[in-house]
Each structure stands twice: as structure tokens, then as C-alpha cells.
Amino acid sequence: MTRPILLIVDYNLSRIDEVRHLRDHAHEQHGAAVVLIRADPTEADRSIADEVIDLDPLRDDFAEMGEKLLGDRRERIRAGIVFSDNAVRSGAELLERLGVRVDSPRLAEGAFSKYRYRLAEAHVSELLEAQRVMVPAFAEIASLGQLRAFAREHPGGFVVKPVAEGNNRGVVVVRPGDDLMAAFAEVLPYLEGGVICEELIPYRREYSFDGLGSLEFVTEKLSADGRYPVEIAQVLPARIEEHERATLERAGRQANWLVGQCDGPFHNEIKLSDDGLRAAVVEPNRRPGGMRIWSLAHWVYGIDLHHHWIDTAFGAGTEVERLVPGCSAATVMLGVGTDRSFSPAGVTAGADPLGDAVRATAGRFGLADGELTVADFSWLSPERRDLHAVARDNADFAAQGCVVLRGDRTDIRTVVHTLREAWLDALDRALLLPTPVRKGR
Known part of the structure; x- marks a missing residue:
């Protein structure tokens, strides 16, 4: 073989597609062979x-x-990309x-370790605070006593x-009054890899500053309320004012500087x-x-960022004009109505x-055929799993779906909430046999 090589370093299994x-794209556009590095590879790899x-x-x-x-x-290795958090450094x-x-590589650890990133922020806290970027207080903990000490210092949560x-x-x-022993028990399985406490960020809205190199856009994140702030949807385009966009972009770029991002991809989660x-x-x-954010960008802005990533890695990337949305789209996490297997x-x-x-959601909002469509759907796992009606993390859902909304008769954020409720009824009707609610949950 004499073909040039694209080296892909690791990926998360959910992103095999x-x-x-x-x-x-590497095959067709660059005539390259693809070499993948991964621990314990399978036939799927x-x-x-x-x-x-x-x-x-x-x-x-x-x-080494x-x-x-x-x-x-x-x-022959002409290009390479890193596609997992574990491999970022x-x-x-x-x-x-x-x-x-x-x-x-030297700054990349901050994009893997939340503790290292907070340390990097602390080193330039005066600079960040001058740009109206909050630097939360934090501490690494290894015991219930240390957690209690942090709680005393931050009684607001x-x-x-x-x-x-x-x-x-x-x-x-x-939050104030919560059982600290129960909270510590929930992170106990992660102690070996490290656990941190962080001051509660007092801002309600959350977005992500996404992109590749100098190409950037802002995605709106919808999260659950309560003890487990899991993501329930990602929405494009974000509904924000220009001064809000400027604030998010300023914070997002500063995060990129701290973790050494320059030409590659980024996804910085930010509260506003x-x-x-x-x-x-x-x-x-x-x-x-x-949550298919780059796919959302493809449907909304008409750009294939995966192709652009490979082209950039080979030094063949082209300048892209400012992204202009042609529709709106969302990736929605779909759960179960009761705790169940x-x-x-x-x-x-x-x-x-x-x-x-x-269809039920479109009818609720009086949308015409083709205004609200399914762009993608997948079950999160083919295996039988115990799922909670109140999801504790993003693996605690049954499925993930992507929808595209054309026209401006309603807002996609409202559509997302209605769709998630309609899904619960639709899933119950589609099940062969109801599974009893598990006792003791």
C-alpha cells in the first residue's frame, strides 16, 4: 500500500456512524487509507x-x-484526528x-480533566473576571469529610x-438541606478517577459554543430541573440576542485558549x-x-463539518462564509413514563x-405536512436495561431522535417539550406487553 494515511485516535462507540x-470522505476525497487506534477493538471497529x-x-x-x-x-501518515476525550492529550x-x-498536547489535559481545567481558570482568574466570565470555586475531594467542608463554605449549593x-x-x-451522605454515595464509584466539588453557577440558561477552527456557532441546551441536570435536548439555532451571543463567544474562545484548541473541533458548555x-x-x-450537534448543523446550516474536519486535517480546508440558518432542528432524548425494565x-x-x-405534536400546533419531520432516530441500546422515569444521566433514556422544523409558526423549544410528552404515550402504545413497575424504586 502506498496510499496516504489518515490516523483516527479513538472514538466513543455511540459515534461509530x-x-x-x-x-x-477520507477514501473518496483524499484517496487515504484509514488507520484507527482503539483499546480492545471489535469486529465493528x-x-x-x-x-x-x-x-x-x-x-x-x-x-511512545x-x-x-x-x-x-x-x-505515509499525512493527517490525524483525535475523536475521544480519553485520547485528547x-x-x-x-x-x-x-x-x-x-x-x-500540553494544554489538552484541561479538555479531559475538569479539575485541570478549573486550575487553568484559577491561574488567569483576574483576566477571566475582567471579561465577565465567572470562575467557580472548586476543590478535589476524596472523603465525606471534605465534601462536608466544601458544603459549609458554600451553603447556597x-x-x-x-x-x-x-x-x-x-x-x-x-442544594441546601440535601443529604450529603447520599450525594457522596452517588459519586463513590468515581473516587479512584477523581471527584470534585464546584460552586453552583447561578445562571439558569445553558448553551454550547461549537465549531471547528475559526468556524463557530452557538447551540442551545435544554436540561432537566432538579437533582439530575441531564440534557434533554440540543437545539439549533440558539435563540439569543446579539449581546448574549457576544458573551457566549467571548467565554467560549477563552476556554479554547486555555485548553489549546486552535484548528480542531470544540464543544464548550457554557451557562449564561x-x-x-x-x-x-x-x-x-x-x-x-x-447528541448529533454536527448533524443539526448540517440540516440547519447546510455544512458538513465532518468533511470539513478531514479536509482541514489534510491541509485542504476552504474558507466558509458566515453560517445562516435555513430551518431549526433539535436532538431530543426520549425516556420512559415509569421506572421500568x-x-x-x-x-x-x-x-x-x-x-x-x-404527528401528534404537529397536530397539536396545527403544522402542515412536512413542517415537522424526523431526521434521525436510534435506540440507545439494544439490551434490556433498568431505566428511571427521572433520568439520572444521558444513558438513562430509551432513545434519541432528531427532528427538523421548517417555517416559523411555532418555536422548536416548545415543540421539544410537547414531543417528549407525546413520545411517552406513543411508546406505551407500541409496547407488546406492559412491564410492571419495579418495586423499591
Whole structure:
């Protein structure tokens, strides 16, 4: 083989279709072979790459070992991308060793470790505060006593969460009067990897500053209220005023600087004050946003960011004009109505609960045929799982759906809430047999 090589360093299994999309573009546009590095690869991994190397990006010697394993193909490796949080630092180190253009490996740890990012903020807190970016107080904890001490210092409430977990896993909001022992018990499984407490950010609205290189857009995040602030939807375009956009962009770019992002992708989660003048970074990410955010951008703005990412990695990226929305779209998390054991196998063959819920929602708002459509749907897992009616993290849902709204007769945020309710009824009708509510829940 003499083809140039695109190296993809790791990915999360839920994003296998995106890796396949990246591979196809590398094949067709750049004539490149795709080499994937991943720990304990499966046949599914081998089906989306020309070659798969078994190597864990969390190994201390990952970059050194990767360089040795790829040494005989070094001259053919023309481009590389890092596609997981676990690999954000070690993957960048490997690409730098191989002489491939990549964003800073030295600053990348802040895009993996929430503790490291807060440390980076603390070092430049005066600068950030001058830009009206809040720097929350924080502390790493390893015991119930340390959690209680943080609670005494922040009686208005705080968040306790793992240092390096995604999908809102283990994130617990602790408010005045809450049981501290129960909160500590919920993060106990994450202690080995690190747990931090953070001052509660007093802003209600949340967005993400998304993009690739200098190409950027703002996504609106809808979250559940209460103890488990899980994401229930991502919406494009965000409904914000120009001064609010300026605040979010300012905070988002500063997060990029702190984690070393320059040419690559980013997804920085940011909270915004009611007056739109202040912001606080929840966490930065040097990867595309989850919940199909880049797919939303494709439907709304007509740009394929995955293709643009590969082109940029090969040094062939083109300038893109300012993004102008042609419609609105949302990725919606779809749950269950009661605590229950659930499997997609329990749904009647041929049933279309999301389609039924979309039709019911369109009827509720008097929308014409084609104004509200399903763009994508997937069950989160084919396995039987115990799901909570009040989701505790993003894995605690049954399915995920994407919808596109054309026209301006209603707002997609209102549509999202109505659709999630309609889904519960549609799912119940589609189930072959009701599953009894589990006792003791």
C-alpha cells in the first residue's frame, strides 16, 4: 500500500456512524487509507477502518508505543484526528511525535480533566473576571469529610461530579438541606478517577459554543430541573440576542485558549446570566459535540463539518462564509413514563413511536405536512436495561431522535417539550406487553 494515511485516535462507540462518515470522505476525497487506534477493538471497529491498532489511549506510554507501532508507515501518515476525550492529550502527543499538525498536547489535559481545567481558570482568574466570565470555586475531594467542608463554605449549593466522565454520569446537584451522605454515595464509584466539588453557577440558561477552527456557532441546551441536570435536548439555532451571543463567544474562545484548541473541533458548555452579560464555562471539550450537534448543523446550516474536519486535517480546508440558518432542528432524548425494565425488543414490530409522537405534536400546533419531520432516530441500546422515569444521566433514556422544523409558526423549544410528552404515550402504545413497575424504586 502506498496510499496516504489518515490516523483516527479513538472514538466513543455511540459515534461509530460518524467514524464511518469520516472514513468514507477520507477514501473518496483524499484517496487515504484509514488507520484507527482503539483499546480492545471489535469486529465493528474493523468494519469502519482499513486497519485497527489495539492500544489504550489511557496508557501512560501510549504516545511512545503508538510511535513505535506506526514507525514503518511514518512517511505515509499525512493527517490525524483525535475523536475521544480519553485520547485528547495522549492522542495529540502521538500526532505531534509523528509530525502531523495537531492542536497543543500540553494544554489538552484541561479538555479531559475538569479539575485541570478549573486550575487553568484559577491561574488567569483576574483576566477571566475582567471579561465577565465567572470562575467557580472548586476543590478535589476524596472523603465525606471534605465534601462536608466544601458544603459549609458554600451553603447556597454546589455540584459534585467525577473529574473525567461524560454524558452527565455521576453529576449531582446538592442544594441546601440535601443529604450529603447520599450525594457522596452517588459519586463513590468515581473516587479512584477523581471527584470534585464546584460552586453552583447561578445562571439558569445553558448553551454550547461549537465549531471547528475559526468556524463557530452557538447551540442551545435544554436540561432537566432538579437533582439530575441531564440534557434533554440540543437545539439549533440558539435563540439569543446579539449581546448574549457576544458573551457566549467571548467565554467560549477563552476556554479554547486555555485548553489549546486552535484548528480542531470544540464543544464548550457554557451557562449564561439572565441579563446576558455574564457567563461561566461548565466544561470545555476538544471534540465535536455529542447528541448529533454536527448533524443539526448540517440540516440547519447546510455544512458538513465532518468533511470539513478531514479536509482541514489534510491541509485542504476552504474558507466558509458566515453560517445562516435555513430551518431549526433539535436532538431530543426520549425516556420512559415509569421506572421500568425496558428493551427495544418489547416494541411491536413495525411500530413507529417517534413518528406517531411527531404527528401528534404537529397536530397539536396545527403544522402542515412536512413542517415537522424526523431526521434521525436510534435506540440507545439494544439490551434490556433498568431505566428511571427521572433520568439520572444521558444513558438513562430509551432513545434519541432528531427532528427538523421548517417555517416559523411555532418555536422548536416548545415543540421539544410537547414531543417528549407525546413520545411517552406513543411508546406505551407500541409496547407488546406492559412491564410492571419495579418495586423499591
